[in-house]
Amino acid sequence: MDFSMDGDPHHLSMEEIERAVEDQKPEPIQQLAVAVADQWWPVKQVFGRALGLPNTKFNSRKAFDVFRRLGLPVHDVKRDGPLPSSTDRTESSGxxxxxxxxxxxxxxxxxxxxxxxxxxxxxxxxxxxxxxxxxx
Known part of the structure; x- marks a missing residue:
């Protein structure tokens, strides 16, 4: 998927997202999460690694929106409550x-x-x- 951030063009694919987390452990989730590789992750951790950017260069809402538009299960703990145990792409996961x-x-x-x-x-x-x- 192509998108722009701060006027700069970017591209992000499912393959890049999956590669970004293959050797990682999820950090604690504060509010916004994305399901990748059958696990919940903080959106900034995955987004930053997939794009090769430090977390200070983007906000978590932008990452959340990009993941949502890609069709990944996303979860806002403040809006949706505790994380579901399942990360399957079913009705319960977004x-x-x-x-x-x-x-x-x-x-x-x-x-x-x-x-x-x-x-x-x-x-x-x-x-x-x-x-x-x-x-x-």
């Missing part, structure tokens, strides 16, 4: 949250310019969510 977010983004893109009410936008989001769950 996949549905990512699908719900994407369905809401699509619903707003389609409905808001037409002036639809919030109820119609939510109904459209639910239809998108059902459609996204059937996509392979």
């Amino acid at each position: 996949r549905v949250d990512n699908l719900r977010l994407r369905s809401l983004e699509l619903a707003v893109a389609v409905s808001a310019p037409r002036g639809d009410t919030n109820d119609l936008i939510v109904a459209t989001a639910e239809r998108f969510l059902a459609w996204l769950r059937t996509e392979k």
Whole structure:
């Protein structure tokens, strides 16, 4: 995936992320976590190693967002509560949250310019969510 950070272009792939943690142990998780190699990791630890950057060069929310957009299970301890024991890409580990977010983004893109009410936008989001769950 290509993205920019502080105006600089970057690329990050699943392979680079997995290589970044293959010889590491997870540091303690304060708030934001990402599941890689069947384990929860602090987002800054993985992001920094995968990009070859010190943790002071980026913020954890940027790392969290990039991992979420890549489809990795992510977890915000303050928002979502304690880390789940499973890191599988199942509904309990963030996949549905990512699908719900994407369905809401699509619903707003389609409905808001037409002036639809919030109820119609939510109904459209639910239809998108059902459609996204059937996509392979």
